[in-house]
Amino acid sequence: MKKSCIAMLLAGGQGSRLYALTQNVAKPSVPFGGKYRIIDFPLSNCANSGIDTVGVLTQYRPLQLNSYIGNGQPWDLDSSDGGVFILPPYLGAGEKGSWFTGTANAIYQNIGFIENYDPENVLILSGDHIYKMDYAKMLKEHLEKDAACTIAVLQVSLEEATRFGIMNVGENGYVCEFEEKPKHPKSDLASMGIYIFNWKKLKQYLEADAADPNSSNDFGKNIIPAMLNAGEKLWPYRFDGYWRDVGTITSLWDANMDMLSTTLINLYDPSWPIGARSPVCPPHYAGEHAQIIHSIITEGCEIDGHVENSVLSPEVVVEEGAKVLYSVLMPGAVVKKGAVVEYAIVGENTVIEPGAHVGAAPDGTDGWGVATCGPNITIRQGAVVPAAAMIYTGEEV
Amino acid sequence: MRKYQGIIFAYREEPELRELTANRTAASLPFCGRYRLIDFPLSSLRNAGVLDVGVIMQRDYQSLLDHIGSGKAWDMSRRSGGLRMLPPFGLPQYHNGNYNGTMEALNAVGSYLRDSSAENVILMLGSVAANIDLAAAIRKYEESDADALAICMDHDPMGVHHRFNVGPDGYVNGLNLYRRGAGDGLPSLEAYIFRKDILLELMDYCRANNHYLFHRDAITLFLSRGGKMTVYVHEGYANSIRTVEEYYQVSRDMLKAENRRQMFPAGRPVRAKTHEDVSTYYGETARSVNSLVGDKCIIEGDVENCIIFSGVHVAPGAKLRDCIIMKGCDVGEGAELSCVIADKACKFSPASVLIGSPKLPTVVPKGTEI
Numbered sequence: 001m002k003k004s005c006i007a008m009l010l011a012g013g014q015g016s017r018l019y020a021l022t023q024n025v026a027k028p029s030v031p032f033g034g035k036y037r038i039i040d041f042p043l044s045n046c047a048n049s050g051i052d053t054v055g056v057l058t059q060y061r062p063l064q065l066n067s068y069i070g071n072g073q074p075w076d077l078d079s080s081d082g083g084v085f086i087l088p089p090y091l092g093a094g095e096k097g098s099w100f101t102g103t104a105n106a107i108y109q110n111i112g113f114i115e116n117y118d119p120e121n122v123l124i125l126s127g128d129h130i131y132k133m134d135y136a137k138m139l140k141e142h143l144e145k146d147a148a149c150t151i152a153v154l155q156v157s158l159e160e161a162t163r164f165g166i167m168n169v170g171e172n173g174y175v176c177e178f179e180e181k182p183k184h185p186k187s188d189l190a191s192m193g194i195y196i197f198n199w200k201k202l203k204q205y206l207e208a209d210a211a212d213p214n215s216s217n218d219f220g221k222n223i224i225p226a227m228l229n230a231g232e233k234l235w236p237y238r239f240d241g242y243w244r245d246v247g248t249i250t251s252l253w254d255a256n257m258d259m260l261s262t263t264l265i266n267l268y269d270p271s272w273p274i275g276a277r278s279p280v281c282p283p284h285y286a287g288e289h290a291q292i293i294h295s296i297i298t299e300g301c302e303i304d305g306h307v308e309n310s311v312l313s314p315e316v317v318v319e320e321g322a323k324v325l326y327s328v329l330m331p332g333a334v335v336k337k338g339a340v341v342e343y344a345i346v347g348e349n350t351v352i353e354p355g356a357h358v359g360a361a362p363d364g365t366d367g368w369g370v371a372t373c374g375p376n377i378t379i380r381q382g383a384v385v386p387a388a389a390m391i392y393t394g395e396e397v
Numbered sequence: 398m399r400k401y402q403g404i405i406f407a408y409r410e411e412p413e414l415r416e417l418t419a420n421r422t423a424a425s426l427p428f429c430g431r432y433r434l435i436d437f438p439l440s441s442l443r444n445a446g447v448l449d450v451g452v453i454m455q456r457d458y459q460s461l462l463d464h465i466g467s468g469k470a471w472d473m474s475r476r477s478g479g480l481r482m483l484p485p486f487g488l489p490q491y492h493n494g495n496y497n498g499t500m501e502a503l504n505a506v507g508s509y510l511r512d513s514s515a516e517n518v519i520l521m522l523g524s525v526a527a528n529i530d531l532a533a534a535i536r537k538y539e540e541s542d543a544d545a546l547a548i549c550m551d552h553d554p555m556g557v558h559h560r561f562n563v564g565p566d567g568y569v570n571g572l573n574l575y576r577r578g579a580g581d582g583l584p585s586l587e588a589y590i591f592r593k594d595i596l597l598e599l600m601d602y603c604r605a606n607n608h609y610l611f612h613r614d615a616i617t618l619f620l621s622r623g624g625k626m627t628v629y630v631h632e633g634y635a636n637s638i639r640t641v642e643e644y645y646q647v648s649r650d651m652l653k654a655e656n657r658r659q660m661f662p663a664g665r666p667v668r669a670k671t672h673e674d675v676s677t678y679y680g681e682t683a684r685s686v687n688s689l690v691g692d693k694c695i696i697e698g699d700v701e702n703c704i705i706f707s708g709v710h711v712a713p714g715a716k717l718r719d720c721i722i723m724k725g726c727d728v729g730e731g732a733e734l735s736c737v738i739a740d741k742a743c744k745f746s747p748a749s750v751l752i753g754s755p756k757l758p759t760v761v762p763k764g765t766e767i
Contacts, residue, residue, distance in 0.1 A: 034676035035692075074671075260678070267675050268693065276674045280470070282661050283430030283692070283705075284677070285652075286685040293683060298676035298692055299431070312676075 012059030020374030028127030053082035102217030164190035347375035424523025445531035499611035
């Protein structure tokens with residue numbers, strides 16, 4: 001079955017900078033924005049862009065991710081001549097197996113899968129970005145520019161540019177140089193980690209890269225520079241919509257707060273639905289004492305306390321007299337009577353007992369940060385979890 | 398081989414539901430902010446492992462077909478068996494008008510019943526708000542040597558109902574038809590388990606004798622022939638919905654935590670089509686008290702004692718009291734609604750006022766603009 005373009009989604013990252021939130025799950029399956037998990041965004045973008053075949057490369061703690069993705073039905077990716085496929089590292093007969101050693105190696109190990117579909121192009125995505133993007137438009141430009149590789153880029157400020165992989169563009173508009181986190185950036189075009197490759201070309205570079213024992217098998221560090229050196233045509237595809245990397249606690253919290261504003265990213269737009277595998281729960285109930293202001297609430301929640309500027313996932317309980325301010329509550333979190341949660345992220349099924357206080361408002365000091373409680377924790381009665389704290393599952397607080 | 402098959406009667410239009418059933422049957426009436434009434438019997442069957450289910454329809458079933466789809470939400474989209482939607486077929490006399498009664502409806506789908514190898518049939522109404530533990534009812538049925546089991550309520554329902562007298566041996570020894578309020582015996586929930594061969598016999602008899610009512614004709618006959626019927630008492634919330642007043646009351650009952658606990662117990666989830674993947678947003682000026690609110694709403698006004706379905710917009714300054722607002726309605730700025738049941742996609746212009754009474758809620762038909 002010949003396909004114009006299939007997608008490979010890199011979902012094996014540990015997400016170590018999310019600490020307690022990724023202690024037992026891969027980063028792409030971290031809950032986000034109420035009803036979603038991070039991976040819903042690239043999967044929905046694929047479906048909405050008409051890409052019906054997606055390989056999801058998993059490695060780190062994949063159990064929850066596997067069951068979440070299932071047959072791909074929530075994203076309309078359960079098609080009979082494509083679909084969504086979980087691709088873990090595997091062993092062939094007589095081979096000495098290994099984990100994916102880098103992003104490029106993950107694709108290299110799955111050349112067989114890709115060849116099944118005989119695609120002309122392959123879209124490489126990461127599972128840790130929040131954005132809505134029409135990959136079909138990017139593919140069109142990729143074909144028009146006859147590029148070996150098209151890289152989605154975002155214009156950033158020069159200060160921010162030092163944190164990204166930066167594309168320097170020549171007079172003809174093609175990429176002439178790539179710099180990873182430059183101290184003195186020459187351009188403000190940051191790579192978004194989204195690539196479309198001509199598959200024949202990519203395969204050739206992947207094979208060469210695999211044969212090089214000194215390579216770290218990474219797209220940004222090895223494949224892109226190798227292509228540039230060989231004089232391949234690399235085209236920057238400029239994207240100007242909302243895009244956030246949610247690799248750190250602060251960026252995850254920020255992006256959740258962005259969901260409270262439809263002007264940044266409109267999730268209510270019926271032309272670009274973001275799908276999610278959600279449990280069917282009764283509608284949320286706002287009780288006699290509920291006060292809900294500038295927040296998003298979803299099915300299965302029972303709110304009888306004060307919720308303001310917060311993002312609540314399904315089946316969250318906020319009891320009478322409890323306060324939730326500027327916080328992200330993941331599925332099944334419970335805030336009991338009189339407890340306060342502010343500027344915090346509370347993991348799945350974590351219980352904040354009566355009178356406990358999690359997080360604190362910004363005080364202008366350098367040490368301030370969002371407080372985080374991992375999943376399945378009980379914060380005992382009256383306990384105080386200070387700003388910037390990180391509570392892991394299994395810890396006694 | 399599966400021992401049980403289910404039949405859900407979803408053809409009733411219930412004239413006393415007035416405008417609410419103008420384009421749908423009672424079974425597909427939107428309920429509790431995100432469900433249709435038929436989700437409850439379908440989920441009860443699914444939760445008891447009964448996956449071969451026929452849904453008897455007759456007219457105005459587009460909304461039902463659209464909601465149920467392939468039956469996937471209840472795991473009833475199977476290679477063999479599974480969900481079957483049963484519109485009138487094969488019998489021209491049923492094409493016009495309504496079925497005169499349950500036995501006539503059953504006879505119209507007789508071939509579906511005969512074709513299945515299940516030995517027992519579970520019969521349920523599509524328009525009863527109850528989360529029945531059918532697995533427990535099946536256990537009771539199997540432990541007895543009865544040929545039928547009637548599911549009864551543990552409390553007296555609002556409207557007209559039938560009651561079963563139960564003897565000291567635990568078997569039914571009498572049926573009291575068309576009762577209201579308290580009385581002898583146990584109120585029927587109109588859900589039954591029957592040995593299929595016996596049910597088929599009763600169907601044949603009723604057809605031959607031009608009888609068509611399930612309780613008056615079939616059950617009376619079954620009992621008079623000495624048929625053994627045991628009883629399972631459903632403990633928890635249950636009410637059938639036949640009138641606007643019942644719909645309004647039962648909906649508002651869901652605002653009580655205890656009733657919700659009984660309708661949505663942890664072990665027996667109510668399954669339904671998933672449709673909205675967006676949360677509800679509360680604005681800076683929102684107030685929501687003692688209300689159930691579905692997803693994808695934008696609430697900027699003041700909502701109290703209401704059931705709000707998905708995709709509803711309540712603009713700033715709007716005031717809603719004791720209302721049921723169905724999917725996709727739009728309540729303009731400063732509008733005031735009290736004791737109103739607004740069907741899907743109604744529009745209330747800014748500052749409009751509509752006041753019903755708690756005993757006689759005002760029904761606004763689908764798509765009305767005020």
